[in-house]
Amino acid sequence: MLIFRHISATQGQDFMKFAYFVRPHIGGTYSVFKQLRAGLAEKDVDVHWMSIDSPGSVHDDQWLPEFSYGSLVQVHGGMTERDQAETLVQALEDGGFDGIFINVLSERILTNIARYLPEKFLRIMIVHNITAGTYSAAKAIRNHVHATIGVSERIRSDLVRKLDFPAHRTFVIPHAAGSSSTRDIRREANMSDILRLIFLGRIEDASKGVFWLPEILSHLPQTVHLTVAGDGPDLGNLKDKLSPHLHRVTFLGAVHPEKVHNLLLQHDVLIMPSRYEGFGLTITEAMSAGCIPVVSRIRGVTDTIIDDGTNGFLFPIGNSREAAQIVAQIHSNAETAQWLSDAAQCKADATFTLEIMAERYLNVIRNVKADPINIAAPLRMEEWAMPRGLRSGLRTLVPRPLKNWLRVVRERI
Incomplete structure (x- = not known):
């Protein structure tokens, strides 16, 4: 079990507060949040999970304790995607966040928001998978993030060689095995x-x-x-x-x-x-x-x-x-x-230790903060739209058996 401690803004001049776009669930992206929050808490970086509470969401009582470490942004059924995005940005403003960890394809709005965030927010993209859909989504917001983290050597290599991600801003940070x-x-x-x-x-x-x-x-x-x-x-x-x-x-x-x-x-x-x-x-x-x-x-x-x-x-x-x-x-x-x-x-x-993982994330944050490179200017919220990489493509029409066969062939080659 990971033990968290609260960090106050008085603990150091380098204190920062990051949102991590995810909601509590059994799965890798939330496990990584728990690791990051625990590891970075020792380094004056406070990490909170954040997601959109979509209408009809089911709330499991087993996750109630996790609400001490994050929050759901409240929306209602009549809201458009743009309305929800505006509400999310306001929550980031109100929460005093300095930066955001964006998990590619965790949710469409939470990924696309990178293109519309005010310039003051540092944004770090985390790519968790090697699928074509994941890579297309990552490419769609590539120019609107300060750094990209691939969780394996394969991901970084693919992003740099195939999708023209800048090598000096694309990193490999494996997950930790636990605390x-x-x-x-x-x-x-x-x-x-x-x-x-x-x-x-x-x-x-x-x-x-x-x-x-x-x-x-x-x-x-x-x-x-x-x-x-x-x-x-x-x-x-x-x-x-x-x-x-x-x-x-x-x-x-x-x-x-x-x-x-x-x-x-x-x-x-x-x-x-x-x-x-x-x-x-x-x-x-x-x-x-x-x-x-x-x-x-x-x-x-x-x-x-x-x-x-x-x-x-x-x-x-x-x-x-x-x-x-x-x-x-x-x-x-x-x-x-x-x-x-x-x-x-x-x-x-x-x-694969928590300490090594946290130190590597901290180095990325420090580099981005010390040298905030120019990224694409934020788009106007009034022009909210989903780019091609975040829309369903022709690959969704390919039958599953054929997809499975192609995946095996690709890896064996």
């Missing part, structure tokens, strides 16, 4: 004959490749038990596909972020057969808990987190048989498994 307090909790050895395999994440086949899980499990001995932790649109179909193996499968549903570390401590191997990832926060969380990652190889992403064969394993996307063989090898040698577990935890503790 210092979670890293102090160590796992107990598995004394049973059962290997505890876990999938943790959104239950969606297009990105996460969850429909490969039944095939992977079918190649594994009966002494391997699979836990599926998460929720998503393909959960029902996945349960059907795993029905022949239900005697050795447990479905947990969505898991609150505060419970993730303890859950991973109770499992031996993380299986992640994703077709694409921007980073793979779950991998570093697993490594931090000594849960050995067995993950599909995604160039510039997973291969920058895992040293294949040393602190985890990589397999070709969609190669269920090879994934199963790796898991079976881990299961067959307890001594090797322990060595891999220790190595994974050591890599996470040394590389």
